[in-house]
Amino acid sequence: MSDQRPPSAPARTLRAFALLALLLVALFMADLIYGSVTIPLSGIAAVFSGAENLNPAWKIILLDFRLPKALTAILAGAALSASGLLMQTLFRNPLAGPFVLGISSGASLGVALVVLAGAWFTLLSGPAALILAAIAGAAAMMLVVLLVASRTLDNMTILIVGVMFGAATGAMVSILQYFSTAERIQSFLLWTFGSLGGVTWAQLLWLLPVCLGGLTLTLLLPKPLDALLLGEQYAASLGIPVKKVRLILIAVTALLTGAVTAFCGPIAFVGLAVPHVMRSLLNTAEHRRLMPATVLGGAVLMLGCDLISQLPGREITLPINAITALFGAPVVIWVILKNRNLKGGF
Secondary structure (H helix, E strand, O other): OOOOOOOOHHHHHHHHHHHHHHHHHHHHHHHHHOOOOOOOHHHHHHHHHOOOOOOHHHHHHHHHHHHHHHHHHHHHHHHHHHHHHHHHHHOOOOOOOOOOOOHHHHHHHHHHHHHOOHHHOOOOOOHHHHHHHHHHHHHHHHHHHHHHHHHOOOHHHHHHHHHHHHHHHHHHHHHHHHHOOHHHHHHHHHHHOOOOOOOOHHHHHHHHHHHHHHHHHHHOOHHHHHHHOOOHHHHHHOOOOHHHHHHHHHHHHHHHHHHHHHHHOOOOOHHHHHHHHHHHHHOOOOHHHHHHHHHHHHHHHHHHHHHHHOOOOOOOOOOHHHHHHHHHHHHHHHHHHHOOOHHHOO
């Protein structure tokens, strides 16, 4: 008989984080190298070192397009994945996520009010208007879903209500489109496809602090999240201020989902799928390890999806939503088959 034993939890965690870190670095570099124009590593090093004898087009491609796009992919993947884990814990529902519960739809409605209605609904303009409107829309939808959750313990009911509210916001967006101008409609439709390449450095300066602030908060809440996973009554018995924690989770989810949706469009499946993959990889539900792994895993996934969407060597760029759906849909099917009785949560 073999005397081999399965790796201990610390060893398994260390291996998982090492794998995720290596994938993150490798995919980040690949995202800078490949595209319609392939730039060698020596060319990338020359651009970042400020060398003079280099192809001037490489500097423009790297600094103005690929670098901000790669950084946006990391932030978007990490933010959406963390949001998904927060909602799955808060609602104790394996199918909870920003897109499924309608949170992304609420953010989309906020963006639609700015893009399609313009000055009718906001006194601001530019990145500030987009990000504030998206966060407000996401927060409003999150509060509505949470109100429904407080009146029922049935997880399937919460999911259905989230889908219905998402459909209602979609109808409101359609009405706005009907009364809007052709130019605004085209701009909004391009945004709904989802894209990481349209984020400029000016927009990234808004996205970066919001995402870093929200992600920092998620990493500081492992104990309350572990307690909530066992139920709000159990968490209260441990001295956790449940109402305060719930409001913090709503605020963080709205910040992360709203900020990413504002600049990258409504990206589906990432927040739902990545937490489940990380649970299987680490074999744990402990948030002290699960949350940072989910943040890293989301960044890795978005970099990979962005690399695939570019079709390296071609000038065609696929919508990022099409690629994330190809990854996320099988994970959702696996979750449903694994948790046949979804009323019981995890």
